Amino acid sequence: MNRVKNAFSYFCKTPADIYCIKSGSGYSSAAEKEYVCTVSADIQPYSGQLEEREFGLDAVKRFKMYCSDNENICEGNYVKFDDEMYRITYAERWSMGITALIERVCSDD
Secondary structure, eight states, X not given: OOOOSOGGGGTOOEEEEEEEEEESOTXXXXXXXXXXXXXXXXXXXXXOOHHHHHHOOOOSOEEEXXXXXXXXXXXXXXXXXXXXXXXXXXXXXXXXXXXXXXXXXXXXX
């Protein structure tokens, strides 16, 4: 019988580069970021804000990222996919992997 080692391998098809802050401020896109690793992730749009539902405004681009456990996926680090950089604002570890909330980093920070 062939057992699956990681259930995320069926759904995680998006390569996501993980970066950490090397120097500078973690609150600015001008901070120097250092590449750490690449993970395979399932990245889904995340919304539900009142202003989006009521007025159609999209102030911040947010996604939920699901992947297998990796110590580099933590609050304050960054994820890059589809040529855009996102800050990890929340990460929760589960027995099967990680759920992380990521927000787009504005280029004019």
